[in-house]
Amino acid sequence: MKLDENSPIPLYYQLENIIRKKIEDAEYRVGEKIPSERKLSEELNLSRMTVSKAISNLVEEGVLYRKRGQGTFVCKKKIDFFPGLLGFIEIMERKGMKPSSKVISQEIITPNKTICEKLQISENEKVILTSRLRLADNEIIAFEKSFVPYSMCSKLLEVDLSKESIYKCLTEEGHKPTKATQEVGAVLSDERLGELLKIGTGEPILKRERITYSDSKVIEFSFNFYRGDMYSMIITASN
Numbered sequence: 001m002k003l004d005e006n007s008p009i010p011l012y013y014q015l016e017n018i019i020r021k022k023i024e025d026a027e028y029r030v031g032e033k034i035p036s037e038r039k040l041s042e043e044l045n046l047s048r049m050t051v052s053k054a055i056s057n058l059v060e061e062g063v064l065y066r067k068r069g070q071g072t073f074v075c076k077k078k079i080d081f082f083p084g085l086l087g088f089i090e091i092m093e094r095k096g097m098k099p100s101s102k103v104i105s106q107e108i109i110t111p112n113k114t115i116c117e118k119l120q121i122s123e124n125e126k127v128i129l130t131s132r133l134r135l136a137d138n139e140i141i142a143f144e145k146s147f148v149p150y151s152m153c154s155k156l157l158e159v160d161l162s163k164e165s166i167y168k169c170l171t172e173e174g175h176k177p178t179k180a181t182q183e184v185g186a187v188l189s190d191e192r193l194g195e196l197l198k199i200g201t202g203e204p205i206l207k208r209e210r211i212t213y214s215d216s217k218v219i220e221f222s223f224n225f226y227r228g229d230m231y232s233m234i235i236t237a238s239n
Contacts, residue, residue, distance in 0.1 A: 003044055011046060015054040020063065023074055033071045034064065065229065076230055097136040101162045104131040108150055108157070115147050118211055118221040126150040130161055133196060141230045143196045146222040153219075166220065167212075175214040182210040186228070197227050204228030 003014050022028045037051045058064040111127040127147050134142040153173045187207045194201045206226040
């Protein structure tokens, strides 16, 4: 590592760029711990305050993350949150990643009041519940629970959802998704979600509740839980 004290570029920013370069060159690998602030300070003859500022900036950017009592580690490159009405398979393929799914449940249920309200159906109607783990390049990145009216797409019980898309199945039955409303928030994993997503209890998760429509008709309601260390949300605003 070399810093130029005569450069107009602040030392903390020079250090940020050095760390970024080491990550790009795989000298600091994803998931691995980087040298401590004390060690970096001693090696580079920098104040702890300067090193701390560089590390904090990289943590804020999502390049690094801290584990209390353990140190600072290199983050995985995050996947931007699903845009539009594309399904998981389409998004992952566009990003050059190999999508796959592990089906946990695929069954008919009697929905509770909340599910009926979301799907805009009566309480005596049957619903197909599917639960899946979603993987990219063989790594678990999300857990999904989806509710679809049985009368709308009964073939969902027969489709191999480890390979097929729910949206594709709905489209084939004449219910092409045309719009969706969604609510996204940050939550902490509980014991069950931690086990499913292979993360610790209390880790950050992006939770999305989504209602999908075909014209004015509700065709799906879903809960999706995305690993916070692998997802970021990008919003484009304009006047």
